[in-house]
Amino acid sequence: MWSTLNINMKNLTVSREPFPDKYREMGGRGLIAQYMMDHVPPTCDPLGEENKLLICTTVFAGTNLTTAHRISIGGKSPLTGGIKESNAGGYAANLLAGQGIRMAVVEGLPDTDGLWLVHINAKGEVALEDATAYEGTNNYEFVDKMHEKYGKNIATISIGSAGERIHRIASIQISEFGEGYPSRAAARGGMGSVMGSKRLKAIVIEKPETRFEPEYADRETFKAVCTELNKVIATGAKADPFRNIGTIATIEATGLSGVLPVENFSGKLFPEYTEVGANKFLTNLASRGGRNKQICQPGCVVKCSNVYNDKEGNYLTSGFEYETIALFGPNCRISDLDVIARMDRICDDCGIDTIEVANAIAISMEMGKIPWGDGEAAIGLLQEIKDGTEFGQLLGNGCEVVGNALGCKRIPVVKHQGMAGYDPRNTKGTGITYATSPQGADHTAGLTLGRAMADTGRAAQGYASNKLQVAMAFADSMMCIFAFANCVPSMPLLADLMAGLYGGKPDITRVTGMGVKTLLTEKAYNKMAGMTEADDKIPEFFKTEASPATGSVFDVGDAELACILNF
């Protein structure tokens, strides 16, 4: 029987309880939505007593479905003021599932000063331990210390100095399978600050001596379907650029079409994008002993991760992704992949959302604080976050805060959250997703690039955003969206898996319904938290400034946005 790990930071206790039956067929984003609705008052202070930090894995936890062990971290976001599900890869979800833990709930605020971590040992015993020795320790050093203490067969979920300082864009870093680098980020929405507000430094999970086995309604059917679906995904992944190159391959699609953000979303083209593109990346990997086609969790057949080394062939960063490269790169007019890799490392280390902080740096460049394209100056700003300077504090609270402080009129946020690596004028469906997703400007909630008609047109973009938002809402409850993208032709098999694991009929509406229900629950939660249609808006400058690359403006009207998530 699955457990919930209850971590009570007020009483400083940790215990296991049976995982509630009502959430039995839920996981990931869907579980977070329902749990929040049931247990967390929508009007609570995100950094206060009543907010909870929820850590869970997918509906297929404990099974052999490839990428079933994504981790979802949720709560009320101190950045958006609404519901947040922040999703990451890494090893932790696999070990939590191995320990029989379906969900961890962190609640309350300690009455005393201190810092703690939760340790789950190989026997499954859980303890809340004093972590004051690690105060101010950033993630890489922290993970090294955990490896020294507990060996390498562990996974960590940790915050760095940014989370400890309760920066609203603080991430929670998850260690990768294998070397254990803390490079998988549950980045969006500032969940690291929620964890920091509760004075929880980390959860450290040892590989269990005996792996927990879930109960199957029909084990044989599940196994057969799972094998088939894993094969389908693996076959699709063979032609997937994410496997063959990495997510950086996306820049080859966005760089020439005006979708790639350039110079704080100016809408221009940046011909030097090739300096931070796929070919440069592959060349650097090959000549420096780096690697792509890496897994971040056991059993992944997509293998999109990577290890990126510096010029001397020493490890620099891993999980080096498109969004980070696009936003620290062309959006700041930086065309040096090594500089961006250093920035990625700093962000993973101190635990900060690269998308948010990169947007903040671009705004800083636009307002003349540092020059466009100056990589070292940008690294200097990141150092200010680490050092806790006055400007560093601003940066740590997101690009809207920085933009307002510097008097910038062009702040690319929705629901206070910074946009990702896609200009909404040139992929309008993605812009619609940014505007209407309950998660804020979140590209993973429904990226429509190439999915409808012309990306710069309106035709079918609203339709695509609606369909993809539903799909992503249930995909984020089941597996990694990259694996999901490769199983779309065999989607009915997901219904067979649900039936095999949980019983009942293999009905695809059980799957798609999960998506619709999650979205509606999130919307309802946000409404109760005080959000209105006014929060479903793209910043004005995207509507008035035509993208020089294409001439396009974001011309999807409010009336059209208002019905995107009607069901």
Add this chain to the structure above:
Amino acid sequence: MGSRSSLRTGLKVRELGCNKVLVVYDKGLKDVGISDKIVENLNAAGIETICFDGVLPDPPDIMIEGAAEIARESNIDGIVAVGGGSAIDTAKGINVLIHNQPPIAQYFGIRNDLKPGVPMVFLPTTSGTGSEVTNMCVITHMATGAKNSVTSRVCIGSIAILDPDLTLGLPSQITAATGFDAFCHAAEALTSGHENPLSDALARDAIRTISDYLPIAVTDGCNSIAREKMIIASMLAGMAFTNALVHLGHAFGHTIGARFHISHGIACAVALPQIIEFASVTESHKVRMIGECMDVEIAKDATPEEIGNLTSHAILKLKKDINMPTMKDLDFTLEDLLKIAPLVSQDLSFALSPRRMTTSQVAEILQVAYDAKG
């Protein structure tokens, strides 16, 4: 264009450099003698003709593949199609397969990579699908029963000959149904959210003309002016939607047509007034254009809802004026109609709606359309 322009078919085909053409039509056209006249005209110009009279409505892919084999074996260097949308789409499908291997179903979608075919000349005898000027052909995929289309340069004709004389004998009901199809093309093209000033201009002219002349063509089929206006308006509407696409009207139309086996024009007409009213919330400036082209007086400060309401009433009136059958006339029940609501939202055209509609809103519209007087 113009009366007797079909008498220049042979000359025009000659000018295109063709010597041996496949003439494509259905048996109905043979029976009324139209196809024979065109064949004679071609032969008189020294053009050898191979005839294919097997055109079926909602052209099945197998039929097209069979015709294409005849075309290839005969080494034709041109295709002439005479008839409604089915004949023209059959010709286009044959042209796809002249230099691209069958089956045609593999080419469904937007295709920029097909090998070119031969010159095509189209003589529409309905007003109409506008297929003589579009870049797509709609085909029934017999293996699945579903309709799909090939959109490609290969589907664009070299010349369209719009001779209203060929439509003089068209029965009243078919005149109304095909004429309203053209109206839907124009109205949907104006409100798709994908339009451009060119498509808008074409659509507006089509709407004005159809509003004025379709009722005349329906009640007085021998009125050559009305027939001439309609054949041109249908062509303009076809050009408009090739640029700007269609959306909800055709989503409803395809579904209703397939389920209840009624003609395309009548099926698209079922919910058009309500759909235009729905679209007015986001496309009110374009719905205003529809209304004003139909001589509706709309106040400068009218709200989107008012604009939608006034325009939808004008469209309802047009339907009445051309004796379009109501749903009650067509003998299906409200219950039957509501059952198709989920299918409407699965039609490809549904995705192109400028304002997202839920399945329950589809059902509401069907209900309102059912109860509407017209």
Add this chain to the structure above:
Amino acid sequence: MIIIDGKSYPYQPDTTVLEAVSQLGIQSDNMVLVVIDGRVMPWNQLDQELIQDGVEIRLLHIVSGG
């Protein structure tokens, strides 16, 4: 011979990359990455670059994003 996604095709001189991949129904489309001998070719150059005999082309389809 040239190889596209593991299959061999006859080499035709003066063929652009776009022409070579068009025979597989691939159109110039930024959602398909054309990788030639391990290098990604920008899609706006596909119709300018001529293929060489013996070249190996892989077509990678972008299905997701992130």
